[in-house]
Amino acid sequence: MSQTLNSSSPSPGLEAPKRLVIASRESRLAMWQAEHVRDCLKKLYPGCDVQILGMTTRGDQILDLALSKVGGKGLFVKELETALEDGRADLAVHSLKDVPTVMPEGFELACVMAREDARDAFVSSDYASLDDLPKGAVVGTSSLRRESVLRARFPHLVIQPLRGNLDTRMSKLDRGEYQAIILAAVGLKRLGLEPRIRAYLPYDPYTPAAGQGALGIETLSQHPNIKQWLSPLNDLSTLYAVSAERMVSRQLGGSCEVPLAAHATWNKEHLQIQSFVAGTDGKAICLAKWSAKVCSIADAEALGLEVAKDLLAQGAAELIPKIAK
Numbered sequence: 001m002s003q004t005l006n007s008s009s010p011s012p013g014l015e016a017p018k019r020l021v022i023a024s025r026e027s028r029l030a031m032w033q034a035e036h037v038r039d040c041l042k043k044l045y046p047g048c049d050v051q052i053l054g055m056t057t058r059g060d061q062i063l064d065l066a067l068s069k070v071g072g073k074g075l076f077v078k079e080l081e082t083a084l085e086d087g088r089a090d091l092a093v094h095s096l097k098d099v100p101t102v103m104p105e106g107f108e109l110a111c112v113m114a115r116e117d118a119r120d121a122f123v124s125s126d127y128a129s130l131d132d133l134p135k136g137a138v139v140g141t142s143s144l145r146r147e148s149v150l151r152a153r154f155p156h157l158v159i160q161p162l163r164g165n166l167d168t169r170m171s172k173l174d175r176g177e178y179q180a181i182i183l184a185a186v187g188l189k190r191l192g193l194e195p196r197i198r199a200y201l202p203y204d205p206y207t208p209a210a211g212q213g214a215l216g217i218e219t220l221s222q223h224p225n226i227k228q229w230l231s232p233l234n235d236l237s238t239l240y241a242v243s244a245e246r247m248v249s250r251q252l253g254g255s256c257e258v259p260l261a262a263h264a265t266w267n268k269e270h271l272q273i274q275s276f277v278a279g280t281d282g283k284a285i286c287l288a289k290w291s292a293k294v295c296s297i298a299d300a301e302a303l304g305l306e307v308a309k310d311l312l313a314q315g316a317a318e319l320i321p322k323i324a325k
Contacts, residue, residue: 017229019049023080023089026054027165029187033215034093036190037113040233053089055079077218081107084220091226092218096211096242097184099218101250110227111217112242114235117185118213118263120146120206122199123173124180129199133157137179140172144280146182148259149205152282166191186213207261207274210245214238237266240300241273247304248275252311258320262307264300269293271300275307277316286314 020041024034031054038050056079077099080092084107096112103109127133133154140162141147147159160178162169166187173181182201188194217233219226241264248262259280264273271294278285288310292303 014225014228016045017048017226019051020091020226020229021089022050022052023083023092024052024054025080026056027167029166029191030093030095032190033095037091037093037215037217037233040113041229044232045229053083055083081218084218090219090223091230094216094218095187096214096216097209099211099216101210101246103218106221107218108221108227109216110219111230111233112235112239113215113217113233115214115238115241117189117200118208119185119203120182120201120208121185121188121197122180122201123170123183123188123196124198125173127180127198130154130157130180130201133179138177140169140178140181142169143182143209144257144259145209145261145278146206148278148280148282148285150182150282151280152278152285153205155282166193170196184208184212203263204274205276207276208263210249210260210262211242212263214242216242239297240264240266240271240294243297243300244271244273244294244304244307245275247301248273248308248311251305251308252277252316253320260320262304264303266294266300269295271303273303273307275311277311277319279319284319286311286316286319288314 022034022038024030034052038052041048041050077094081104083089084092122130135156136158138158138160139150140160142162150157150159162181169181172178185197185200188197217230244264245262249260252258252260259278262275264271270291272291274289276285276287288307290303290307294300294303
């Protein structure tokens with residue numbers, strides 16, 4: 001990862017790109033994100049022709065099963081990586097929480113942009129908060145992480161899976177299939193749907209997924225010039241935070257099959273991180289909170305490693321049978 005971070009201009013002496021193609025999912029939110037990156041690149045390189053290649057991924061096509069049962073978050077990036085590999089695109093824009101923590105050989109996370117709101121949001125047509133929901137109310141979520149917290153705190157509610165892009169999920173709520181749904185706040189904000197948010201869920205206990213709220217840009221490792229062109233879009237504080245979060249997730253086999261949360265914030269050289277692993281029924285949880293001085297990506301990853309060790313020492317492996325004990 002380039003260490004020329006938080007700069008507002010390209011690397012000195014680097015010839016500006018003439019054309020760049022961005023691979024993106026075709027959902028409204030994904031296209032907003034790709035257009036945001038396009039606009040940032042156009043501002044950096046006014047003479048560059050920046051285009052967007054919209055694509056449909058398997059994750060967008062399989063809507064009748066939970067992600068944990070059909071292959072996990074990687075379903076949202078595979079087709080975009082193929083476009084990079086065969087030369088149809090130069091970079092792919094992802095919601096960072098959807099990017100597997102172990103990149104395929106030949107690919108790299110070349111840029112992490114400034115994180116926006118990482119909180120989860122409570123959305124309902126009839127109720128102001130989770131506390132207001134009556135017994136038996138149906139709450140929709142796509143996340144085992146959220147499900148574990150909800151089952152622990154609100155055993156009287158019915159938690160049901162919720163798939164589809166953001167607009168599809170909102171439509172299901174509006175049709176009355178759910179009394180409430182839990183979504184990442186940032187997506188609602190990006191699409192102008194912030195007024196639909198009835199309550200923001202606090203980071204404790206509703207700790208977000210690793211990388212939530214941040215955009216990641218993926219490239220081929222064999223094209224270092226593209227990485228250099230992207231370097232002004234890197235954000236140092238976000239990079240350190242998500243490096244720690246993703247290390248926790250990597251060590252604990254983080255995927256859609258694991259109720260795992262990790263959220264970090266970096267301020268004045270100190271990184272604070274909170275993480276948990278829970279049973280899907282919400283009856284067991286391992287929680288870790290750490291803080292350390294962090295001056296490099298290596299420092300951040302080292303902190304994430306210590307958090308993972310802490311969770312394992314508490315018995316997290318018993319809650320995640322698939323990881324090495």
